[in-house]
Amino acid sequence: MRKLLAMVIAALAILVFLFSFSFRNEGKKAAEVIIRGSGSTFLQPQLEAWIQGFLKDFKNVSIEYQGVGSGAGQEQFFKRLTDFCGSDPPLSRQTWERYRGKVLQLPIILGAVAVVYNVPELKDRCLKLDGRVLALIYLGRIEYWDDPMMRELNPGLDLPHRRITAVHRSDASGTTQIFTTFLHEAAPDLWPSDLVGKTVNWPVDGKGRGVGGKGNPGVVAALKSTEYSVGYVELEYAYREALPVAAIKNRDGNFVLPSVEAIQEAAKNALPDLPEDPSEDFSSELQAIVYAPGNGSYSITAFSHVFIRTTYSKEKTWVVREFIRWICERGSGYVVEGYVPVPEEIRNIDLRALDLVRSG
Amino acid sequence: MRDVSSRREAERLSLVRRIKDKLFLVILVVLSMAAFLPLFHIVASILYYGGWTLLRGGLSFLVDTPPSPLSSNLGGIGPALVGSAVLVFLTVILGLPLSFMAAVFTVEYPNTLVARVTKLVCRSFTEIPTVLIGVLSYTLVVIPMGRFSALAGAVALAIVMVPYSYTYMEESLASIPRTYREAAYSLGLTRPRAVFSVFTRIARRGILTGVLIGLAKAAGETAPLLFTIGGLRHAYFNGPDHPVGAIPLLIYEFALTPYRVYREVAWGAALVLIAIYLVIFVVLRRTVREVRM
Amino acid sequence: MRFPSREDRMFFYMLLPFAGVVFIVFVLLFEVLIQNSVPVLLREGLKFLTSSAWRPSEVSPDQEFYGILSPLVGTLYSSLIALILALPTSIALAIFINDYTPPQLRDHVTGLVDLMAGLPTVLYGLWGAFVLAPILKTYIMTPLSLYLGFVPVFGCRPITGFTVFTAGTVLSVMILPFMTSMIRESLASIPRTYREAVYSLGATRYEASRMLVSMTKPAVMAATLLGFGRAAGETIAVSMTIGNSFGLPLCMFEPSYTISSLIANQFANAGFYHYMTSALYAAGLFLLATGLLLNSAGVYMLVKWRRTYRR
Numbered sequence: 017m018r019k020l021l022a023m024v025i026a027a028l029a030i031l032v033f034l035f036s037f038s039f040r041n042e043g044k045k046a047a048e049v050i051i052r053g054s055g056s057t058f059l060q061p062q063l064e065a066w067i068q069g070f071l072k073d074f075k076n077v078s079i080e081y082q083g084v085g086s087g088a089g090q091e092q093f094f095k096r097l098t099d100f101c102g103s104d105p106p107l108s109r110q111t112w113e114r115y116r117g118k119v120l121q122l123p124i125i126l127g128a129v130a131v132v133y134n135v136p137e138l139k140d141r142c143l144k145l146d147g148r149v150l151a152l153i154y155l156g157r158i159e160y161w162d163d164p165m166m167r168e169l170n171p172g173l174d175l176p177h178r179r180i181t182a183v184h185r186s187d188a189s190g191t192t193q194i195f196t197t198f199l200h201e202a203a204p205d206l207w208p209s210d211l212v213g214k215t216v217n218w219p220v221d222g223k224g225r226g227v228g229g230k231g232n233p234g235v236v237a238a239l240k241s242t243e244y245s246v247g248y249v250e251l252e253y254a255y256r257e258a259l260p261v262a263a264i265k266n267r268d269g270n271f272v273l274p275s276v277e278a279i280q281e282a283a284k285n286a287l288p289d290l291p292e293d294p295s296e297d298f299s300s301e302l303q304a305i306v307y308a309p310g311n312g313s314y315s316i317t318a319f320s321h322v323f324i325r326t327t328y329s330k331e332k333t334w335v336v337r338e339f340i341r342w343i344c345e346r347g348s349g350y351v352v353e354g355y356v357p358v359p360e361e362i363r364n365i366d367l368r369a370l371d372l373v374r375s376g
Numbered sequence: 377m378r379d380v381s382s383r384r385e386a387e388r389l390s391l392v393r394r395i396k397d398k399l400f401l402v403i404l405v406v407l408s409m410a411a412f413l414p415l416f417h418i419v420a421s422i423l424y425y426g427g428w429t430l431l432r433g434g435l436s437f438l439v440d441t442p443p444s445p446l447s448s449n450l451g452g453i454g455p456a457l458v459g460s461a462v463l464v465f466l467t468v469i470l471g472l473p474l475s476f477m478a479a480v481f482t483v484e485y486p487n488t489l490v491a492r493v494t495k496l497v498c499r500s501f502t503e504i505p506t507v508l509i510g511v512l513s514y515t516l517v518v519i520p521m522g523r524f525s526a527l528a529g530a531v532a533l534a535i536v537m538v539p540y541s542y543t544y545m546e547e548s549l550a551s552i553p554r555t556y557r558e559a560a561y562s563l564g565l566t567r568p569r570a571v572f573s574v575f576t577r578i579a580r581r582g583i584l585t586g587v588l589i590g591l592a593k594a595a596g597e598t599a600p601l602l603f604t605i606g607g608l609r610h611a612y613f614n615g616p617d618h619p620v621g622a623i624p625l626l627i628y629e630f631a632l633t634p635y636r637v638y639r640e641v642a643w644g645a646a647l648v649l650i651a652i653y654l655v656i657f658v659v660l661r662r663t664v665r666e667v668r669m
Numbered sequence: 670m671r672f673p674s675r676e677d678r679m680f681f682y683m684l685l686p687f688a689g690v691v692f693i694v695f696v697l698l699f700e701v702l703i704q705n706s707v708p709v710l711l712r713e714g715l716k717f718l719t720s721s722a723w724r725p726s727e728v729s730p731d732q733e734f735y736g737i738l739s740p741l742v743g744t745l746y747s748s749l750i751a752l753i754l755a756l757p758t759s760i761a762l763a764i765f766i767n768d769y770t771p772p773q774l775r776d777h778v779t780g781l782v783d784l785m786a787g788l789p790t791v792l793y794g795l796w797g798a799f800v801l802a803p804i805l806k807t808y809i810m811t812p813l814s815l816y817l818g819f820v821p822v823f824g825c826r827p828i829t830g831f832t833v834f835t836a837g838t839v840l841s842v843m844i845l846p847f848m849t850s851m852i853r854e855s856l857a858s859i860p861r862t863y864r865e866a867v868y869s870l871g872a873t874r875y876e877a878s879r880m881l882v883s884m885t886k887p888a889v890m891a892a893t894l895l896g897f898g899r900a901a902g903e904t905i906a907v908s909m910t911i912g913n914s915f916g917l918p919l920c921m922f923e924p925s926y927t928i929s930s931l932i933a934n935q936f937a938n939a940g941f942y943h944y945m946t947s948a949l950y951a952a953g954l955f956l957l958a959t960g961l962l963l964n965s966a967g968v969y970m971l972v973k974w975r976r977t978y979r980r
Contacts, residue, residue, distance in 0.1 A: 085937055188938060213726065230912055
């Protein structure tokens with residue numbers, strides 16, 4: 017009996033000790049201020065790199081980010097489980113209207129989707145593709161690599177008479193949304209708007225020539241093990257896996273490979289169609305940057321965003337502001353391979369947010 | 377003549393039977409070996425891959441915070457280790473009294489409706505997919521509280537743990553011989569006294585087993601934590617009503633990323649997790665012969 | 670109810686809330702699942718179970734549609750593979766431990782089985798994803814599809830190592846110790862006299878084992894049902910190895926989903942859409958109901974069987 021009592025008391029003591037952490041946390045001075053964010057898995061490596069850099073410069077603060085997916089990130093952000101949200105797509109118009117004036121959307125980094133292929137005959141020679149041909153491939157209407165339309169785009173290449181396997185994502189993903197938006201923008205008569213989204217019922221699957229892969233690694237694995245296949249992945253994976261990347265015909269008719277300059281040029285050319293203020297509606301932003309005009313723009317490009325609130329508690333306001341400022345001013349020194357920093361003009365939009373965040 | 381042929385027949389038959397018997401033995405041994413092969417393979421893989429990680433990271437692997445995805449620096453699993461310890465503690469605090477009192481109740485008042493229902497419910501609870509318990513805790517604890525927390529995780533883990541520890545405690549309390557019970561009452565002890573000072577002592581092995589099973593579950597389960605604890609990487613601990621990390625969750629999350637350093641950390645964490653599990657298991661085996669999980 | 674003393678009554682009321690909590694949690698689980706699955710069930714009705722379309726839509730909630738046929742098939746398929754692999758192995762192991770292992774070793778061997786049973790599932794997943802999957806792909810799945818491709822279940826080349834077959838194999842490893850201990854216990858509980866009677870008839874060990882196993886048939890059935898329930902409910906190890914993609918796989922070298930891995934993968938993101946959260950709760954409800962049904966059938970069989978020998 018006495019032993020039991022001692023154990024109960026010990027347990028209570030530990031419990032009190034554990035809870036003392038949470039009080040210290042909410043208490044007045046010195047203790048760490050913690051900012052939590054969650055969302056896009058695409059953004060995670062870049063944000064982690066920024067967070068670690070930021071934490072080196074600032075003591076007594078901490079930032080946590082969890083890659084749970086853009087959708088989950090938004091849900092947790094609006095349920096106030098987190099302080100900021102990493103999201104690939106901007107807010108939809110309805111959501112933006114519901115939270116109008118309370119949320120700021122900051123285009124924080126650029127990413128691109130690369131069209132990759134596995135055709136042994138081509139070795140290192142670069143394939144040229146355009147939106148119409150890609151749409152026809154994913155519709156299942158172009159069946160062979162040596163289709164007349166393919167030969168017209170690639171006059172110098174010796175294309176084999178082999179069936180094309182079209183690889184796509186099997187899970188809901190922003191990559192799919194960007195890619196299908198491009199197909200729709202570039203070939204609206206072929207690729208209808210109800211085939212645009214995070215998950216799509218791929219027509220090519222119905223012809224038995226489509227293959228799904230889970231996540232970017234799944235697509236890469238499927239592509240590598242299936243000869244004569246074509247697929248789309250985040251640029252970073254194309255680099256890391258040394259996959260051949262196709263040049264894509266842009267709005268001005270040039271075939272462009274995804275390079276830092278080409279991606280930034282697309283962002284700059286999208287600027288006229290973007291709002292100037294981060295509190296405004298960005299919902300049509302993807303249509304502006306995908307298949308953007310400009311001589312050297314890469315067509316399958318998109319922003320990733322950080323959403324913040326307009327009001328925070330006093331300590332958090334400071335940290336959020338400093339973090340955003342740090343990303344804009346010093347973040348470009350910490351950019352991870354495969355990501356592209358936003359051009360100066362976009363950074364100015366983000367810096368404008370600093371004035372809009374108030375404590376209260 | 378007939379005699380000879382029937383004897384031959386019998387010999388042939390017995391030969392067939394002996395061959396069958398030998399064949400059976402061979403199949404039995406092969407299948408039994410095959411049954412254990414995965415266990416050794418799992419342990420060996422974890423020792424091999426996790427061993428490299430731990431060798432590279434050294435002791436600081438247990439203390440440091442996790443690396444950034446593309447860094448060459450290994451970092452560590454400190455926050456997750458702290459988080460797991462907190463979770464185990466909170467889970468036992470929540471689950472132990474619950475399962476013990478419920479066990480006492482069903483043994484002492486077996487003919488009441490509540491006792492019968494409790495017994496039935498606990499039996500079926502071991503079969504409930506643990507991810508649903510995570511969903512339950514998300515709906516009932518995380519959303520009303522407004523944030524992920526160690527508490528929400530502990531609630532989920534306690535719900536997973538209770539049926540297991542309850543079963544052991546109930547069985548050991550119920551198996552106290554009638555004579556002992558009568559002896560206790562004949563001393564003039566009231567029921568609460570008899571339960572707490574006599575029966576509990578007699579059944580202490582079973583009770584300890586229940587606690588240890590709870591520890592093992594709380595340390596090793598992943599699915600109940602998916603939507604409840606939130607995870608923590610750059611800080612160690614901010615209180616039980618704040619998000620924490622946990623080793624199993626860290627393994628699950630890191631293993632599914634494409635980054636090499638994260639996978640290395642996942643294997644290292646797996647080695648730590650299996651070590652913790654083995655310690656609990658060895659203690660368990662010392663207290664009780666058979667362990668059912 | 671009558672109590673012998675006042676203290677006894679107080680004790681009863683003191684303990685009651687603890688036992689009550691267990692019951693309340695159980696009810697709450699059902700309540701939460703049912704309440705949240707109403708929207709999707711009202712909207713789609715039976716089609717929720719019979720359709721294989723999983724169609725979230727950002728455009729408008731009207732275009733959303735969720736059918737869980739393909740994860741349902743994936744769950745059954747992977748659990749079935751697990752059972753086919755685990756059942757003979759667990760029967761063999763149970764016989765081996767019971768009849769062929771020297772008594773002084775028996776304890777250690779059952780210890781190993783128990784150790785396997787309690788190993789954290791994420792470790793099975795980690796091993797399955799990074800060690801087992803490549804091995805299975807190179808040495809089993811690819812050759813089978815090449816040489817036995819005319820059999821429908823082998824009829825496709827595995828593209829990644831993450832397939833229904835891989836998940837089934839990992840599951841079989843996980844339910845094997847659980848089934849083994851159940852079958853072994855029932856074998857051990859057959860009275861000695863039966864065993865001796867069989868041997869005294871001059872039966873070989875093979876024949877004796879066959880008879881003993883046939884005597885424990887209800888217990889083996891129960892182990893099968895409970896093992897199936899466990900396999901169907903497992904989340905982490907499956908979601909790490911099954912490939913998580915929609916489709917109605919006939920060939921077992923294709924990736925798929927199970928209901929629990931569907932919840933694990935999509936629950937966090939479901940808030941994006943109008944009906945998806947509800948669809949996932951409904952899928953969970955369905956999983957829970959089937960699991961409990963299987964479990965009660967198994968437990969019922971076991972209890973009935975135990976009564977025949979424990980009298």
